[in-house]
Amino acid sequence: MNNPIALFQKWFDEESALSEVNIPTAVCLSTLGFDGFPNARFVSLKEIRNDSFVVTGPLQSRKGIEIEADNKVALTFWWTGTGRQVRIQGEANKIPESLATVYFNARNEHSKAVSVISEQGKVTNNIIALEQEILDKVAENQPIPKPKSWGGFAIKPLRIEFMEFKETRFHDRKCFLIENGKWVIHQLQP
Numbered sequence: 001m002n003n004p005i006a007l008f009q010k011w012f013d014e015e016s017a018l019s020e021v022n023i024p025t026a027v028c029l030s031t032l033g034f035d036g037f038p039n040a041r042f043v044s045l046k047e048i049r050n051d052s053f054v055v056t057g058p059l060q061s062r063k064g065i066e067i068e069a070d071n072k073v074a075l076t077f078w079w080t081g082t083g084r085q086v087r088i089q090g091e092a093n094k095i096p097e098s099l100a101t102v103y104f105n106a107r108n109e110h111s112k113a114v115s116v117i118s119e120q121g122k123v124t125n126n127i128i129a130l131e132q133e134i135l136d137k138v139a140e141n142q143p144i145p146k147p148k149s150w151g152g153f154a155i156k157p158l159r160i161e162f163m164e165f166k167e168t169r170f171h172d173r174k175c176f177l178i179e180n181g182k183w184v185i186h187q188l189q190p
């Protein structure tokens with residue numbers, strides 16, 4: 001298969017059929033930290049849209065601020081059902097408000113309340129009061145609209161490596177690179 005997006009979808013579907021983990025869409029998102037350290041955390045892949053990988057969350061979070069400053073990111077999947085790893089490097093661009101609203105509205109009410117009330121990553125000196133505020137918001141039983149500061153990024157891949165783990169350690173590694181606007185495949189040594 002010489003289209004890496006189609007190959008990703010095939011691997012993702014095969015993993016989803018086998019996977020017993022709670023969130024098979026979990027992916028490690030790495031950003032370039034201001035202190036020079038790579039900064040990595042798991043997020044969940046929402047979908048592939050126009051050949052880009054979409055992730056969502058608060059834009060004022062550390063990841064949001066880092067992407068705003070430099071949009072080079074990496075996504076790393078490790079799929080235990082199929083024993084496969086996918087590494088993606090690409091450029092993240094903010095998704096339009098209208099699309100962010102669609103993803104936000106798909107969240108359950110508690111998740112929406114968390115997104116509205118919690119300032120992700122900020123220090124709190126009263127976690128109990130914060131949680132109560134969230135429960136009170138849910139109890140109001142009113143529609144919770146997307147806050148302006150919540151959104152997402154579409155990550156356009158420039159390099160994708162597919163690795164099939166082998167017990168022998170002679171792993172199969174295929175690397176897709178964009179060269180002159182086209183995907184080129186290289187087989188890498190394990």
Ligand SMILES: Cc1cc2nc3c(=O)[nH]c(=O)nc-3n(C[C@H](O)[C@H](O)[C@H](O)COP(=O)(O)O)c2cc1C
Binds near residue numbers: 042043056061064
């Ligand atoms: C399986 C899993 C899925 C997650 N999904 C998301 C997500 O989609 N969006 C998000 O903002 N945080 C998600 N988180 C929380 C992040 O790992 C992280 O704590 C949060 O985004 C703050 O990161 P930051 O301070 O570097 O911005 C998820 C965590 C786990 C373990």
